[in-house]
Amino acid sequence: MLGLKIEKRVTPSLWLELGISALSIVIALLVGSLLLWTQGFDPLHIYLTLFSGVFGSFSALAETLTKTIPLLLIGEGLALAFKARAWNIGAPGQMIIGAITGAGVALFLPFDLPAPAHVALMFMAGFAAGAGFAAICAFLNNRIGLDMVIGTLLLNYVALKLLLYLLYGPWRAPGIGFPYTAPLPASLCLPTLAGTRIHYPTLIIGIAVVLIFVLLTRTKLGYEVRVFGENPAAASYAGISSFKIIMSVMIISGGLAGLAGVGEVAGIHHVLKQGVDGAGLAYVSSYGYTAVIVAWLGRRSALGSALAAFFIAGILTGGHGVQLIEGVPYAMVTAILGLILISLIGGAILSQYKIIMERNPR
């Protein structure tokens, strides 16, 4: 006789984790195909177009890499924050604040600097601004117990309104029909790889961040973050300061979101405008929200998130392509991304238990 038994699993293997990620993507795509079908599209055809639109040509691949850059930067930061259970959902706001600061430094610096130093200053200011914006919530969370999700989220809307205020008010460039600032001086625009929009200085920063984070897991801080995230009570017993952990992961993740914002302004748009964070009409398609999925799909590890960033960037690129070619609303991509996240969370239970087949069950 064969019997099934369910047992607790202590440490899930890497292959199982990868399998769960793959499974949740498949589930999300299946449910997504149901959605597509109800809207009168042929799901298989749409998915084929989507994936050939991502990996089929050089320009599509380059576009995917372009979209990978902000997702990589933010996703890495969020992976670190989520590891410590600091629910930083404020990446869109931190990215916008970073973009505002970067553009401000580029346009309104009262003294002259050589171009490379000026660009470096833009990035540093963007990092500081994003980090400071995130630190507000981290401080309130740690000192008075303000809910992190609510705090960071509400500040997203504050940041968006601030951007709109600047664009429609004091920073608006005269003589342009759109609410844009004046374009950045050409010397401050980031160089791109020939024929593409890949602003490689930011990409290099992103890769450096991945490497640093891989090393970080072997340092004391990385260890403390891991312990704190798994069991805050045990961490405080071991003398790990919750204030230090929360503040540092929030400052790092907020700062990285700020860097991503500067990269978008200086590398892609060359002006400050609405949608600088990758959001179109629907605010939810901001890179800051998408990066939440990147961090979870990458199992909150540095390398995993890097791969996930590339994959999700592919879906975004393909989504734009499918929207243009087939007329599928872009919101469909958002829905599928949400489904991926939900099934990832639901599928996590598989990694906690294993099903054992045994003969002669008692």
Place this chain on the structure above:
Amino acid sequence: MNKVSHAHEKEKSCDGCASLKDHKKLEANTFFAFSTSLIEFLKAFPEVLIKWLKKKIFVAGLAAAIFLVFYLELAGVKTGPFLNRTMIFATPLLFGTLGEIYAERSGVLNLGIEGIMSTGAAVGIVGAFVAGNAWAGVALGMMSGALLAFLFAIVAVHLRGMQVPAGLGLFMLGLGLSGVIGVARAGEKLPYRFTRTPIPVLSDIPVLGELLFQHVFLVYLALILVPTMWFVLFKTRIGLNIRTVGENPAAADSAGVNVFRIRYLCVSLGGALAGLGGAFFSIAWMGYWLEGMIAGWGWLVIALTIFSLWDPIGALLGSLLFGGMHALQFELQGLGFPIHILGMLPYLVTLIALSSLLLFIRRLGAPSALLQPYTRE
């Protein structure tokens, strides 16, 4: 306290030998005891005050608001239209918060309210267009909300997933769905609208009439739900079960309460009410649908649920406060304030209000089992 018992012992020991000297000593001791207990009382006073305020904080807030309105009326400012708008803005928040209170009281934090409200708004208006009836749209919006919340409940209750990221997934799914569904009718004016039905006598009351009794039916429904849901939650067996499940699911389970069923029901009810809030947004209030029209109101609901201290009465007062904040934007716009800075107001005020509440009451009393999945192992 020590001194008191000490004095008491003294009194007992000199029962037989009552001399004048002893009496004097005793008197001094009683005085001493009294003064120490007074000091003890004064020391404990802030705590007592906070306990009292925690109970009466809403009453105090209401009193302050009434005072303000009367002050403005006396100063010759017409507060009627402002109050009327306040209640309309408060209604979707109220629906969402009432539902979320039930979900959180049962121990499940559903962060996807923003997504559910968005989908409710889109499904509601498209349903109203298709069915040719606003009520059908409202019903469909509610159903879509309940369905989405049920999906979330499967992940959060049975699959024991982490509620925060699952809720974020629901937020994105809901916003995406709303875009997919609503895009066909984006910006189109709905011809089937609800009409205002002022309640005959009550609507003539000077200030309260305009605030509460000159609205469409859905607003009255929200107002009726407040005492009903308060009563069910705090005065009935069902409510007791819900609260126990949220505080101590193991105890509830051993008492024969079906923890899973209660959680599924509460989360689905929360979703249905959030969907209703979204449908109110598009059908009753705006009369059209636009992508991203919910614009963070679902997140305000999450904040309001904390702010209400998980109490339906608190939800009413809190949503009136935030509805008022939103209505104030329109008043201040006329005075020449920049519109986008004013747009920050609801979010900033929520943040400040929550922070000051936390400074004031250190422990808000959230359901103990919130965020903790229950398993029978």
